[in-house]
Amino acid sequence: MAAQFPRMRLRRLRSHDRLRTMMAETSLERRHLILPLFAIPGHNVEEPIPSLEGVNHFSVDRLLPFVEKSLDKGIGAFILFGLPETKDPRGDSGKDPQGPVQRALRELAKRFPEALLITDVCLCQYTDHGHCGLVTNDGIIDNDSTLQQLAAVALSHAEAGAHMVAPSDMMDGRVGALRSALDDGGFSNVSIMSYAAKMASAFYGPFRDAADSAPGFGDRRTYQMAPANGREALREALADEEEGADILMVKPALTCLDILARLRGKTLLPLATYLVSGERMMLRSAARAGLLDLRRGIMEAHLACRRAGADLIITYDALDLADWIE
Secondary structure, X not given: OOOOOOOOOHXXXXXXXXHHHHOOOOOOOHHHEXXXXXXXXXXXXXXXXXXXXXXEEEEHHHHHHHHHHHHHOOOOEEEEEEOOOOOEOOOHHHHOOOOHHHHHHHHHHHHOOOOEEEEEEOOOXXXXXXXXXXXXXXXXXXXXXXXXXXXXHHHHHHHHOOOEEEEOXXXXXXXXXXXXXXXXXXXXXXXXEEEEEEEOOHHHHHHHHHOOOOOOOOOOOOOOEOOOOHHHHHHHHHHHHHHOOOEEEXXXXXXXXXXXXXXXXXXXXXXXXXXXXXXXXXXXXXHHOOXXXXXXXXXXXXXXXXXXXXXXXXXXOHHHHHHHOO
16 A cells, blocks of 8 residues: 655745745845934044944945945945933033034935935933933923923934934824924925834833933833833834834834734835844844854744735844845
8 A cells, every 4th residue: 555645735835046036025224124224413523332243333435434334335324323412401402503414415315326324313312311301390201391402302303304204202283293394394205214113122222321311310211112011012103104204113123022913904104114123132142142144044034024014124134134135
């Protein structure tokens, strides 16, 4: 009697390199990637960020050749973060026309018109207390008074040449406030990528060191989301869509893949995610310890983001990925 073998042999579709490539359901391409940049005051400054391996602070003049190299590798979208010369309780340096982000925008827009320039809109890098909003005398983050300040920062970025602004503060109503300010200022063509579901995550540590934005007191749990709440994350994202967001972001990436996938079924807007500093350094630390292959680990992590529904991925590994992607 003939042996009984399985009729469905899925391995047949994995039997050849070319066939595996043809059967791939998810792709990762350079056009899906956004590279973060950290602009700082000064001249001829390019210094490594110790807690964020492979990432540098750049003065504007040194940022230009770095962006040119990135464009040559096929990475054409950038999100700018700025470190100011001075900080105050209101974060007024965030809207300074001569701030590092505004200066970088003007130079990059002039030199590289093909580059997509996105800016992070928040107050944490610019306030002396490190919170993302204005603080009352009794230490409460004042949601509504923060909105006007955020709108002013976004408007200053648009005036300097930003194509897209990305509010990351998690204040209620910020997308509507930014949309109104941009439209009233004559920048209806500037789009908004909202950090729509941003968790109060343990994985932001290296970034806070890079951006000098750790809170000086308390934490951010009263405005960033509780990681336990998936349904609330969907409500946050859909509220931002209603206020006029063009793209919705879920952050962090790897610990929120379920939310990203659930949101994909709730909206037709493009979705982004941010593979954040702590997630990146977790992979690199494991690789240094000999526990995983770095290239395969990074590729797999980014493919997981795409598989969960991300159209765009903000990633510090964009340049490495550009070399690895066929």
